[in-house]
Amino acid sequence: MNGTALVDVIIEAPEWEAVNLDVIAGRACSAVLAELGLDSERFEIAILACDDTRIAELNTDFRGKPHPTNVLSWPAEEIELPTGQSPELPHPDPDGPPVELGDIAIAYETCAREAENQGKPFSDHVSHLLVHATLHLLGFDHINDPDAAHMEAIETRILATMGIPDPY
Structure with a gap:
């Protein structure tokens, strides 16, 4: 249960080429699954490493917000969340294929700007955003205060x- 999550990183923006995003993403996504007691090797996540222009298009299309953001995520399945609690976690068949958790898009310029403004190492900020997503x-x-605190x-x-230090 301590393997690495199956993360497929698609680099669309050339700025990401200089970042070891495969390693950062594998580590961040696996840390989430391990913390929740899930076998990292039983899950797949797709990550689009893009720029602000592309994420602004996605943010407009999916959220109606016509501006860039740092990260977006699309779960493979809708999950009901009891307020202030954890959702029911998936339990993949140990003999079946890995479960697709969903897709993440992350924007280089916004992440770099936020990391600089907050005085954080870029890789720490990206790790936090990938944990979040x-x-x-x-x-x-x-969505609400109890869920945010949890x-x-x-x-x-x-x-x-x-x-990585507490980002909050």
Whole structure:
């Protein structure tokens, strides 16, 4: 149960070429699954490493917000979330194929700008955003205060296991 999540990174923006995103993503996504007691090798996640222009298009198309954002996520399945609690987690068949959790898009310019403005190493900020997005794929959310507090506590705990300070 301590393998690496099956993460497929598609690099669309050339700025991401200089970043070891495969390693960062594998580590971040696996840390989420491990924290939740899930076998990392039984799940797949697709990540689009794009630029602000592309993520603004996606943000417009899917959220009606015509501007760039740092990260977006699309769970493979809709999951009901009891307020302030964890969603029911998936349990893949150990003999079946890995479960597709969903897709993540992450924008280079926004991530770089935020990391610089917050005085954080770029890789730590990207790791945090990928932890955050992976939790969304599993049904966690931050729509209301109890859900936000629950999700942030889990993120902070996961990041600590990765040696990354509390981003909040």
